[in-house]
Amino acid sequence: MAGRKLFKFYKSYYDVACELSDKDRLAFYDAIMHRQFLGIEPNLKGIAKLAYVSQKYNIDAQVKGWEDRMNEKLLNNQLITDPMQGGISGGMQGGISGGMQGGYIQEEVEEKEKEKVKVKEKEEYTIKSFDFKKAFLDLDVDVKILEDWLKVRKTKKAVNSETAFNGIKKKMEASGKSFNECVKISAEKSWAGFDIEWLKEKQTKYDNRANITKLKEIVYEDF
Secondary structure, rough: OOOOOOOOOOHHHHHHOOOOHHEEEEEEEEHHHHHHOOOOOOOOOHHHHHHHHHHHHHHHHHHHHHHHHHOOOHHHHHHOOOOOOHHHHHHHHHHHHHHHHHHHHHHHHHHHHHHHHHHHHHHHHHHHOHHHHHHHHHHOOOHHHHHHHHHHHHHOOOOHHHHHHHHHHHHHHHHOOOOOHHHHHHOOOOOOOOOHHHHHHHHHHHHHHHHHHHHHHHHHHHH
């Protein structure tokens, strides 16, 4: 694990530090760095402790935000116990060169972290998204018939959601017909959905027309 590479340094940290003595200011800054990069809870005393406590909520929120995004705990990244172990020379050299380099690559690193989060969210959405077509194929509906019906639904601007699927499936099950037959009927009649009552209504209208026609024939014969 690479560990944390950067964090946002809020102006409130600087404002508090400006009110401290040099010694307390250094202890305050070190405590922030240890917590942000190594996950170490500081053991401060006196004014430095009060200064840190005043900013603890924001500091902890930043750490938790990073851990949640990266699914990684800072406590597992304590590869060194003393950030100053390189000595004065090493510390100064690392501070200067690292600071300059960090200034150039900070935005790039932030963008990469944001991109990782976006990719993860997209993957989670893909997993959770509902496949309307596959759901009907799983019910043994012929793919050609289904595609014809989906064209009808698209034309009528019907939403292919899981809720819509469950409602249509329930109506088809109640009809006593196979799912394939129901989808075929909907495609042929340009229905976006399906309801057996629609068929009954069509049949009733047809029967009524037939009866009227038959009645007219009888009347004509009488004359």
